[in-house]
Amino acid sequence: MEPKWLEWAKQLQSISQAGLTYSKDVYDLERFEMIRNISIDIMAHYTELAHSTIKNLFANETGYATPKVDIRAVVFKDDKILMVREKMDGKWSLPGGWADIGQTPAEVAVKEVKEEAGFVVRAKKLLAVMDMKCHPHPPSAYHIYKIFIQCEIVGGQAEQGLETSDVQFFAESELPELSVGRNTDSQIKMAFRYIKNPETPVYFD
Known part of the structure; x- marks a missing residue:
């Protein structure tokens, strides 16, 4: 695309x-x-x-060029999905960010939810690995893989973070304006499909 x-x-x-x-x-x-x-x-x-x-x-990196990895946590409560308002653009996204050296994808997902939304979660299941270029994101100078990990709340409470100004749960029919560089409407709807049909295979590409 x-x-x-x-x-x-x-x-x-x-x-x-x-x-x-x-x-x-x-x-x-x-x-x-x-x-x-x-x-x-x-x-x-x-x-x-x-x-x-x-x-x-x-063009500032050295070594063999490889894709960057963005990890997004998919968290549901009462059939609504957890989203945070990004201070950078005022729009909404799944909690997440760049993968960190030394941490597994699951550890990053858990960390990002705590930092951006205040909840303590446990990573449960890999939902999707997407190449950003194949989905309706704005053009990016980087080649990015996006990993979506389903998590469940085990503690904590809603709290905004350093990069977020609000934390809310949304029904599929009431989604807010999305930060499409981070997640798209089709990706959020994909997350709802996984919750409704847990046996759906992991999506890739």
Whole structure:
């Protein structure tokens, strides 16, 4: 679903990053740096962001390029889904965030719910692993996998966090305005389907 220019820019960035990491020849390093600059030029042309901003956010990593991982906790109570209002855009999302080094996906889901919503939860089941590019999110400079983990409340109470301004449960028919960079309407409805049909296989891609 992402535009071709973004796909090409990310591929060029990935090639250049690997080349700059593993190449030893000075002329090859120069060529890979040129490829990286082309990827930055593409992003700058289509987004109107400054080259320096793009380089810091998009082309600043080293090593072999791999997808980033975003983990979202799916928590239900009385047939309603737990959501938090993001301070960044004022819209709503499932509790979650980037995966942390040294923590399992389940541990990240539990941590994010506590930090963003105040509840103590237990991770129960993997629901889905999605490639963000295959779903109706806004274009992203990063290649992102999204992991959705069902959790159950075992303690705590609703409390906003450093990055959230409100915590509520919503029925499927009363969903708020979503922060679509974090989760889409189709993903939230998918979560409701899993609750209604627990034997549904894990979704991937």
